[in-house]
Amino acid sequence: MKILAKKDLVDVLKTWSDSYDVFAPSMKETGDVIFDRFDADTFTLDYGKPSLPQKSEFLPQSEILFELKKGEYREVMAGSGKMLFGMRACDVMGMRQAGSFMNRDVTDPYYKSKEEGILKVVMACSGPQNETCFCTTVGSGPFAETGFDLQLYDLGDEFLVEAESGRGKQLIANGPFGEVADAGVGTKIEEFKVDASKAVEEVPALREAMKRLRDGSVSEKVWDYFGRKCIVCGGCVFVCPTCTCFNVSDFETKPGEGLRVRSWDACLFGGFTREASGHNPRGNQALRLKRRHEHKLLYYNETDILEGLCGCVGCGRCSDYCPVHIGTLEVVKAIAED
Amino acid sequence: MAGLAAAFGSGAMTNSISEVEEAELFFITGTNTTAQHPLIGTRIINAKERGAKIILADPRKIQLADYADIHLRHNIGTDVALLNGIMNIIIEEDIYDREYVEERTENFDQLKAVVSRYTPRVVEQITGVRASDLEDAARAYATTEKAMLLYAMGITQHATGTDNVKTCANLAMLTGHVGRPSTGVNPLRGQNNVQGACDMGGLPNVFSGYQQVANEEVRKKFEEAWGVEKLDGKVGLTITKMMAAAQKGDLKALYIMGENPMLSDPDSSHIELALSNLDFLVVQDIFMSETARLADVVLPATSFAEKSGTYTNTERKVQIAHKAIDPLGSAKDDWEIICEVSRRSGYPMNYSSTRDILKEINELTPSYAGITYERLVKGYGLQWPCPTEEHPGTPYLHKGKFTKGLGSFLPCDFKPVSEVPDEEYDFLLTTGRVYYHFHTGTMTRRISILEREAPEPLVEINPDDARRLGIKNNDEVELISRRGSIKVKAEVTDRVPKRVVFSTFHFHEAPVNLLTNPVFDPVSGIPEYKGCAVRVRRCA
Numbered sequence: 001m002k003i004l005a006k007k008d009l010v011d012v013l014k015t016w017s018d019s020y021d022v023f024a025p026s027m028k029e030t031g032d033v034i035f036d037r038f039d040a041d042t043f044t045l046d047y048g049k050p051s052l053p054q055k056s057e058f059l060p061q062s063e064i065l066f067e068l069k070k071g072e073y074r075e076v077m078a079g080s081g082k083m084l085f086g087m088r089a090c091d092v093m094g095m096r097q098a099g100s101f102m103n104r105d106v107t108d109p110y111y112k113s114k115e116e117g118i119l120k121v122v123m124a125c126s127g128p129q130n131e132t133c134f135c136t137t138v139g140s141g142p143f144a145e146t147g148f149d150l151q152l153y154d155l156g157d158e159f160l161v162e163a164e165s166g167r168g169k170q171l172i173a174n175g176p177f178g179e180v181a182d183a184g185v186g187t188k189i190e191e192f193k194v195d196a197s198k199a200v201e202e203v204p205a206l207r208e209a210m211k212r213l214r215d216g217s218v219s220e221k222v223w224d225y226f227g228r229k230c231i232v233c234g235g236c237v238f239v240c241p242t243c244t245c246f247n248v249s250d251f252e253t254k255p256g257e258g259l260r261v262r263s264w265d266a267c268l269f270g271g272f273t274r275e276a277s278g279h280n281p282r283g284n285q286a287l288r289l290k291r292r293h294e295h296k297l298l299y300y301n302e303t304d305i306l307e308g309l310c311g312c313v314g315c316g317r318c319s320d321y322c323p324v325h326i327g328t329l330e331v332v333k334a335i336a337e338d
Numbered sequence: 339m340a341g342l343a344a345a346f347g348s349g350a351m352t353n354s355i356s357e358v359e360e361a362e363l364f365f366i367t368g369t370n371t372t373a374q375h376p377l378i379g380t381r382i383i384n385a386k387e388r389g390a391k392i393i394l395a396d397p398r399k400i401q402l403a404d405y406a407d408i409h410l411r412h413n414i415g416t417d418v419a420l421l422n423g424i425m426n427i428i429i430e431e432d433i434y435d436r437e438y439v440e441e442r443t444e445n446f447d448q449l450k451a452v453v454s455r456y457t458p459r460v461v462e463q464i465t466g467v468r469a470s471d472l473e474d475a476a477r478a479y480a481t482t483e484k485a486m487l488l489y490a491m492g493i494t495q496h497a498t499g500t501d502n503v504k505t506c507a508n509l510a511m512l513t514g515h516v517g518r519p520s521t522g523v524n525p526l527r528g529q530n531n532v533q534g535a536c537d538m539g540g541l542p543n544v545f546s547g548y549q550q551v552a553n554e555e556v557r558k559k560f561e562e563a564w565g566v567e568k569l570d571g572k573v574g575l576t577i578t579k580m581m582a583a584a585q586k587g588d589l590k591a592l593y594i595m596g597e598n599p600m601l602s603d604p605d606s607s608h609i610e611l612a613l614s615n616l617d618f619l620v621v622q623d624i625f626m627s628e629t630a631r632l633a634d635v636v637l638p639a640t641s642f643a644e645k646s647g648t649y650t651n652t653e654r655k656v657q658i659a660h661k662a663i664d665p666l667g668s669a670k671d672d673w674e675i676i677c678e679v680s681r682r683s684g685y686p687m688n689y690s691s692t693r694d695i696l697k698e699i700n701e702l703t704p705s706y707a708g709i710t711y712e713r714l715v716k717g718y719g720l721q722w723p724c725p726t727e728e729h730p731g732t733p734y735l736h737k738g739k740f741t742k743g744l745g746s747f748l749p750c751d752f753k754p755v756s757e758v759p760d761e762e763y764d765f766l767l768t769t770g771r772v773y774y775h776f777h778t779g780t781m782t783r784r785i786s787i788l789e790r791e792a793p794e795p796l797v798e799i800n801p802d803d804a805r806r807l808g809i810k811n812n813d814e815v816e817l818i819s820r821r822g823s824i825k826v827k828a829e830v831t832d833r834v835p836k837r838v839v840f841s842t843f844h845f846h847e848a849p850v851n852l853l854t855n856p857v858f859d860p861v862s863g864i865p866e867y868k869g870c871a872v873r874v875r876r877c878a
Binding site: 029030228229231232233247249263265269270271278323324325 | 372376377379380381383384401404715716717718773786787790791812
């Protein structure tokens with residue numbers, strides 16, 4: 001554990017930028033904060049919940065797997081020297097769960113090559129970032145237990161900096177990072193963790209919904225209600241840290257030349273499960289929504305969820321963004337109250 | 339556009355998208371909102387869940403039909419009769435907004451005279467809508483304070499499109515539903531910048547901001563600004579008239595940007611003849627479309643991701659966008675191509691960026707005067723009219739008085755579709771879009787997932803008709819009109835009423851516009867895509 005004065009943070013990021021492609025919260029002219037290449041002028045710590053998880057760093061919205069040129073195939077494998085500064089604990093858990101899934105039986109080299117290169121610097125949350133956060137219910141936050149290179153705890157004028165990996169330890173070996181002199185620092189961290197955890201409200205409906213799903217006692221009416229109003233935009237899937245479904249397609253760029261590309265897909269699209277015969281085992285939107293939520297809350301793989309409770313990491317983004325309010329929070333409440 | 343401009347003095351959505359959530363009642367007609375304007379559709383659903391009522395007037399059972407308190411499934415092309423019938427009841431029951439009508443409108447007596455002929459019984463005969471449903475709809479719309487009318491191409495794409503729009507405007511004025519938040523008459527524009535294209539003078543009769551070319555003072559202003567003499571004051575041709583003129587040989591050259599009339603215009607075999615008859619055809623597009631293939635010169639333009647500039651959306655909001663990547667290959671921005679063409683034709687245009695062009699727009703277009711680059715980059719857009727740099731923009735129009743002063747009732751009589759089904763062609767074909775594809779598919783059909791979701795054209799046919807003709811789901815059927823025929827697979831569904839079939843125009847493999855009827859609204863020139871007579875046959 002080391003200590004860093006808050007005023008030194010921008011200089012540290014500048015130094016790190018010499019060796020890494022640092023992505024950090026950046027306040028744009030409109031007031032929006034996005035994760036962008038570090039820029040001292042627009043850098044901000046006032047960013048709450050990042051609008052998107054960092055999923056696209058490992059699984060880009062679309063990526064070329066290989067090219068066909070002059071009669072030869074060439075695999076396209078991109079590594080990454082990126083540092084993601086300011087990740088949230090829920091997203092770290094999401095990334096770990098997704099990584100476990102993608103590499104469990106067979107290693108996905110495209111995913112893995114990106115995952116390995118990235119440095120993860122987590123900013124522990126001192127409480128919920130907005131009203132849809134429920135990390136404490138699913139065991140993903142508000143601070144990360146593991147899976148990071150560095151984790152910062154904001155104590156006001158200074159950060160306590162925790163290194164997990166060897167690379168993390170190297171990063172804070174010198175420079176303005178000071179040794180912790182204060183013997184009470186252990187207590188301070190514990191207090192931070194306890195207070196932060198208390199501040200994030202539990203969602204008992206989630207456990208209740210999981211139980212009811214296990215018991216098979218959920219009425220189809222719940223799914224019909226949501227299925228009727230879903231507009232099939234796939235937004236909940238795209239903002240979800242643990243959704244990794246993709247589609248693979250080929251493009252001809254010139255006669256005799258082409259690309260194989262994979263891109264994000266969504267189980268909420270009818271064609272995702274439609275079979276060659278035309279039959280669709282998930283033949284309507286209600287069934288597709290049921291499948292998606294059962295996947296997160298019932299049929300998740302025990303190996304992949306790691307220390308979490310289920311396949312949802314409680315970031316609450318589906319509830320933040322669904323234009324007709326079909327987020328996990330709304331769904332589990334509807335199930336629990338049914 | 340033309341209909342609303344005549345009634346109110348402005349041809350755009352009167353209200354804002356965010357106001358949709360606050361409305362207490364919706365009158366929705368000719369818009370499959372959740373499929374074609376999904377985010378506006380979601381606001382309707384949210385409002386409904388909070389207690390708003392929905393009156394849906396649509397022959398098809400669209401997703402919003404599940405939410406409708408009253409679904410009026412009127413016969414195709416009977417919109418004027420339906421709306422006149424509703425007004426008849428409102429006047430008859432004396433639930434119209436008398437004060438509003440007296441203070442803010444003109445021509446009420448004429449309206450009264452026309453709609454008096456549309457008694458519920460007469461309207462029931464024409465539209466197939468039960469008189470009691472019509473009465474319920476009339477009462478609910480007239481007596482709800484925040485009642486919002488929404489329409490799209492189901493209203494406009496008829497030979498009587500302008501009449502349909504005028505009649506929508508009549509209904510809203512009669513009940514005082516224009517000039518306040520969460521009410522109004524709201525045409526939903528189908529493309530992100532079709533409002534902007536009209537605003538910038540992409541019409542045959544106006545310069546930017548709807549300044550008439552026929553007006554000498556206006557011409558003088560533009561002549562001075564552009565340093566030219568004698569701008570032509572003659573109104574030009576609409577697309578549909580251009581095609582006719584090309585076929586006749588009166589029109590020699592055509593410069594088409596980002597349009598694919600080979601798939602999007604009615605009676606497409608005639609379009610091919612017309613375009614082939616030109617001496618010179620230039621097409622500026624991002625892909626080699628069906629139309630570009632016919633061109634003498636193809637100019638490669640940039641896609642949205644490669645260009646910067648502004649878009650004006652359906653709620654009159656001007657928003658700025660910055661390019662994400664540099665143009666690929668030899669593509670250039672549309673404005674750069676136009677400048678190059680202009681320079682080589684002897685009139686150099688000296689713009690260095692879209693920012694320069696926006697500055698000129700600000701100077702020459704009163705409704706855009708305050709929508710400057712500096713303001714746009716700092717926010718989320720500004721809604722016109724925005725006459726000065728201090729003006730906050732206008733979320734809803736016609737507050738206190740109409741843009742043209744008094745709102746004009748422009749009563750219309752019902753006229754049936756131009757091609758009524760008969761014994762030989764016994765179905766009405768109505769055309770539209772699916773959720774997954776945009777227009778003629780030049781962009782969306784290149785996206786593998788969208789192509790997977792909707793890989794081929796389907797024709798919706800009612801189960802009763804299907805049974806009678808021996809058609810099962812996914813059977814190949816032939817649709818035959820007086821102009822051509824196509825083969826498509828059948829989707830047997832009660833989404834369409836009996837004797838109506840619905841198909842889409844996205845697919846070059848089975849271009850539905852081979853069948854459609856090239857009759858046009860006399861004012862706007864819009865074709866009658868929403869109704870023509872066809873025969874349906876199961877392929878062996």
